[in-house]
């Protein structure tokens with residue numbers, strides 16, 4: 609079972625990569641430019657969510673060193689959580705204080721590139737990297753206006769500079785992965801990427817799936833991670 613659901617996600621991710629490559633090439637032919645590349649990691653300070661199956665694929669391949677970095681990151685998220693009043697506040701707090709994704713290498717490359725989640729694959733920036741990590745609440749109205757006017761509205765998820773088509777397809781594929789879990793276990797699990805990886809790596813969460821949503825909820829509660837900003841069980 610575990611292998612089957614993971615293989616399904618792997619196939620979807622490989623196909624998605626092909627779609628993304630073709631999209632970037634087509635955009636370049638028309639004079640457009642996607643600024644993402646190796647060593648460019650500004651978006652890796654943002655919150656990353658994924659389906660549980662995507663996290664299992666990552667938990668299966670990381671080193672002990674990476675697992676330790678994930679554990680440290682999860683501890684930081686636990687500490688930050690009580691200070692978040694709402695989702696917007698949580699996302700801002702996360703960007704400012706949680707630090708970069710624990711899978712980011714010292715040279716700024718993704719340490720789990722081949723198995724990274726849909727949401728990382730889907731994020732294509734049509735403007736320079738400084739805009740990916742920017743806190744727009746700190747920009748002047750002139751800067752914001754300049755940014756908005758520079759956007760290629762035919763492709764971006766306005767008012768962001770990320771490509772809408774790949775973002776939407778990434779969300780659709782996440783849904784498919786969630787439906788596979790739902791079909792097998794009558795519930796699905798979605799949430800913070802590092803937290804789900806941590807729960808699989810340290811607590812073998814996948815073994816609890818056949819025991820139902822309550823068993824998963826119990827583990828999340830026991831670990832102090834049962835919170836809508838961190839993980840959601842759909843049953």
Ligand code: SF4
Pocket residue numbers: 651652653656709710711712713717718719720721724725728
């Ligand atoms: S998984 Fe890789 S691409 Fe995604 S946020 Fe982490 S380091 Fe960045």
